[in-house]
Amino acid sequence: MTASAPLLVSGLSAIAPSYEGILCDVWGVLHNGVSAFEPAHQALSTFRKEAGGAVVLITNAPRPNAPIRDQLANLGVPLDAYDDIVTSGDVTRDLLSANAGATLLHIGPERDLPLYDDTGVILGSEDDATLISCTGMFNDETETPDDYRDQLEALAKRGLTMICANPDIVVERGDRLIWCAGALARLYEELGGTVSILGKPHTPIYKAATDRLAAVRGGPVDPKKILAVGDGLPTDIRGGVAQDLDVLFITGGIHAADFGAVDSPDETLIQQRLAEEGLHARAAVPRLVW
The missing domain is CATH 3.40.50.1000 (HAD superfamily/HAD-like)
Known part of the structure; x- marks a missing residue:
């Protein structure tokens, strides 16, 4: 991606061919604590089925992953949206x-x-x-x-x-x-x-998540083929950047109010905020969609 290329993309499909694995945040990307975002989990399902990729959910939930699986199911996130989960609790x-x-x-x-x-x-x-x-x-x-x-x-x-x-x-x-x-x-x-x-943005949770990704794929995955997806600048984005992973920034999450209209954010404001934080992203999208 060149410096002049647009940051905002239409969805995951615009960049998915470059990746074999995704480390995806949960709260703010797949659900809001009350209900699931159907286009988001459909995007991950499509990445797994059509692009042949693997998805490990990586969340700062303070509980082991088994209760998080149950929570996701209760909210309406299907099992075919992901391969495994790593939590801060783990x-x-x-x-x-x-x-x-x-x-x-x-x-x-x-x-x-x-x-x-x-x-x-x-x-x-x-x-x-x-x-x-x-x-x-x-x-x-x-x-x-x-x-x-x-x-x-x-x-x-x-x-x-x-x-x-x-x-x-x-x-x-x-x-x-x-x-x-x-x-x-x-x-x-x-x-x-x-x-x-130990959770995001720190190394231990990313080490655990990439190990799970390797287990799913049957061998280590080149970090340049891994995409980190998240909405939190101090956790998801900073963590992905610190691990030298490409990042897809979901702008309609906890920082939505900073970028103008939620579904049509101002790319200049996004770029400015990333620069202020000393961060960067491969791409950005208001909400995770295919």
């Missing part, structure tokens, strides 16, 4: 297992507790914890990071490390933005705390 479990025996303070909703199954950590209280694991807010419908400021300040003063199982700052739920664990991790660092993060 790679975080490796770090938790490396800390087997530690007494851990869980910050997040009960639905995320399966993250700790068979890791060897001991769930404890704020008073006896030697390690923190954050998967999100206890109630992300009503709480904000400021509700946790006093607690996090006290924990930071004790020198406890926080393992952040979901690096996302916010996600869309329907037409609203919901705070995620990454917002608490950011605040914890601001308060002087130490944070370990």
